[in-house]
Amino acid sequence: MKLKDPAEVAEIMQVTYLSDRQQFIVPFFNEQFIVDCSRQTIYNAADGLVPGIGARMLILHYLTFFASRQEPVCKWVSLKEIPGGGMLFYPAFYKDSIRGLIKAFGRQSALLLACAKQMGGQPAGFGTVSAVFQVFPKIPLCVLIWEGDEEVPANATVLFDPSIEHFLHIESVIGVGSYLANKLIKLAGMDMVPGN
Structure with a gap:
């Protein structure tokens, strides 16, 4: 700095x-x-x-980290599409973060909105349920849940504005996605305990 x-x-x-x-x-x-x-x-x-x-x-x-004057481009991409290693690191990100989101919200997707609200998240129109979070002034993230049942497995993802590559290096891009996922998972755990 x-x-x-x-x-x-x-x-x-x-x-x-x-x-x-x-x-x-x-x-x-x-x-x-x-x-x-x-x-x-x-x-x-x-x-x-x-x-x-x-x-x-x-x-x-x-x-x-930022190296240039960039603005968010207001579209969403997967971690796999972030240059500098997104595709390489995606399997670990899936294992460490996405699986937890599926477990926490895959059968009770509405709970995502309750947890998201506590972190300033706003409902979005993707998947079964989704929420957009303003992590930093120039970094939004979107969490999507597709609810599962006996026949269709649940799924989830975290989406990034592609401009994030100009604001954080790839380890921090992953870090911010993991931070959000872990916070939501913890909130879901607290909300599932009676009396909390």
């Missing part, structure tokens, strides 16, 4: 930079995080809590 002008980072990546405090304010899902450059800390603006290492890495990568 020291190699890039903070004001330029803020402008290109659509975040706020407070020069007097040397802080970025970064929207991440439906929360605001403070990246304090002088103290080298990241914390939630609402409660001061430090997010997990995965979230911290994704926030830092969002601020530092």
